[in-house]
Amino acid sequence: MCLRVSEEEVLGIVLEETNGSVDEKIICGPGLRRNGDDVVVCKSGVLRHKNPNLYWVDSQQRRYVPVKGESVIGIVTTKSGDVFKVDVGGSEQASLSYLAFEGATKRNRPNVQVGDLVYAQFLIANKDMEPELVCIDSSGRANGLGVFGAGGLLFKGSLGLVRRLLTPQNEILKDLEKLYPCELVLGMNGRLWVRAATVQKTLIVANLLESSENMSAQQRRTLFKRVADGNL
Amino acid sequence: MEVCSSDGFNVTLREFGCEQCLLSRPDGSSSFIQGDTSVLAAVYGPAEVKVSKEIYDRATLEVVIQTKVGLPSVKERSQEQCVRETCEASLLSSLHPRSSLTLILQVLHNDGSLLSCFLNAACMAFMDAGLPMSCLFCGVTCAIASDGQVITDPTATQEKESRALLTFAIDSTEQKVLMSSTKGSFSVHELQECIAISQMASEKIFQFYRESVQRRYSKTL
Numbered sequence: 001m002c003l004r005v006s007e008e009e010v011l012g013i014v015l016e017e018t019n020g021s022v023d024e025k026i027i028c029g030p031g032l033r034r035n036g037d038d039v040v041v042c043k044s045g046v047l048r049h050k051n052p053n054l055y056w057v058d059s060q061q062r063r064y065v066p067v068k069g070e071s072v073i074g075i076v077t078t079k080s081g082d083v084f085k086v087d088v089g090g091s092e093q094a095s096l097s098y099l100a101f102e103g104a105t106k107r108n109r110p111n112v113q114v115g116d117l118v119y120a121q122f123l124i125a126n127k128d129m130e131p132e133l134v135c136i137d138s139s140g141r142a143n144g145l146g147v148f149g150a151g152g153l154l155f156k157g158s159l160g161l162v163r164r165l166l167t168p169q170n171e172i173l174k175d176l177e178k179l180y181p182c183e184l185v186l187g188m189n190g191r192l193w194v195r196a197a198t199v200q201k202t203l204i205v206a207n208l209l210e211s212s213e214n215m216s217a218q219q220r221r222t223l224f225k226r227v228a229d230g231n232l
Numbered sequence: 233m234e235v236c237s238s239d240g241f242n243v244t245l246r247e248f249g250c251e252q253c254l255l256s257r258p259d260g261s262s263s264f265i266q267g268d269t270s271v272l273a274a275v276y277g278p279a280e281v282k283v284s285k286e287i288y289d290r291a292t293l294e295v296v297i298q299t300k301v302g303l304p305s306v307k308e309r310s311q312e313q314c315v316r317e318t319c320e321a322s323l324l325s326s327l328h329p330r331s332s333l334t335l336i337l338q339v340l341h342n343d344g345s346l347l348s349c350f351l352n353a354a355c356m357a358f359m360d361a362g363l364p365m366s367c368l369f370c371g372v373t374c375a376i377a378s379d380g381q382v383i384t385d386p387t388a389t390q391e392k393e394s395r396a397l398l399t400f401a402i403d404s405t406e407q408k409v410l411m412s413s414t415k416g417s418f419s420v421h422e423l424q425e426c427i428a429i430s431q432m433a434s435e436k437i438f439q440f441y442r443e444s445v446q447r448r449y450s451k452t453l
Binding site: 033040042043044045060061065091127 | 253259260276277278279280281324327328329330331332359360361362363364365366445449
């Protein structure tokens with residue numbers, strides 16, 4: 001495959017195939033589309049490649065589009081009948097059934113109020129149907145999903161920031177661990193929730209995360225050091 | 233001033249400037265400057281849409297043009313239609329059915345070639361918002377002076393003295409004309425000459441897009 005990797009791609013470019021083997025299968029990630037026999041770029045960003053055959057375009061985006069299997073932070077907006085309507089920041093509100101919580105039955109309803117934060121996973125998310133969330137996994141256990149949020153701060157970042165924070169062994173979280181102990185929930189829809197020992201520390205951690213998006217590693221380390229020394 | 237001449241055509245465009253992601257609230261924003269003409273574009277989407285406006289298989293695109301002074305008039309409405317048609321042709325709106333895409337264009341200063349500046353700012357804003365597109369588009373304005381000479385990217389005074397003003401939206405994959413908006417009288421030969429000149433000018437504009445995006449993503453590499 002003749003693909004330019006780690007170069008900025010601008011739209012409409014057809015990624016050409018050389019005389020590679022016909023049996024070769026490539027997996028097109030976000031930002032790439034199949035157009036008959038060609039693979040076409042449909043978002044602008046950096047083309048990335050992971051062995052053996054995965055290609056995708058890394059783009060900076062702020063608006064979330066629901067994808068099946070992703071865990072997001074939603075805000076409950078209405079209770080109607082047997083279903084909650086949850087705002088996930090997409091083009092439509094997602095629905096969350098009463099029964100999709102651990103240990104919930106028709107008699108034993110979960111304690112969810114309008115305005116609560118829920119950490120849930122998409123069960124159904126495609127462009128044609130209303131998205132559906134669940135707070136249990138396939139075996140019926142909560143596994144970290146559910147209602148949360150007392151005493152913390154919810155704020156919005158870009159989708160790229162959340163993805164960076166979710167990569168294993170990433171530097172931002174490592175630097176943050178040395179700073180204050182805090183609880184962090186990251187939703188793939190660009191929403192972050194933070195709770196630290198005091199309100200001031202919570203605000204400091206929130207501001208640090210927001211600003212670390214646009215900083216280089218060196219600038220970030222200097223800033224964290226300044227905070228650790230108590231000079232901010 | 234960038235000058236490029238080939239095949240006897242003299243394609244001169246004013247100096248370009250562009251900035252992306254400058255507004256914090258919209259999903260995508262950009263500012264495009266051509267000489268003294270300056271436009272700010274903001275994109276919101278895919279977002280919630282009113283049931284009366286939703287389309288079952290495509291996104292609903294809405295374009296709003298705000299002038300520097302005064303309320304929008306019929307002229308702005310017709311410019312909105314031109315921009316809307318171009319955007320509909322290049323956005324993959326079938327990927328976001330029943331949602332809305334809103335494009336807001338604010339005139340900061342008008343010194344000629346306004347419609348092509350709108351198109352360029354709109355394209356950069358869509359790229360910034362990460363909306364899926366099948367191709368890029370750009371706008372080129374040509375003015376035909378009374379002596380038959382073709383001026384690309386005219387200033388406001390050149391536009392006033394011209395006998396015809398033509399704006400074309402050109403796509404990036406095959407340099408085809410996506411939209412044309414013309415004013416004044418001109419012959420068929422002059423129209424074809426202007427289309428050819430616009431296609432040549434569009435290459436420079438797309439090169440400029442490439443460089444801007446490269447600069448933007450160079451931080452994350």
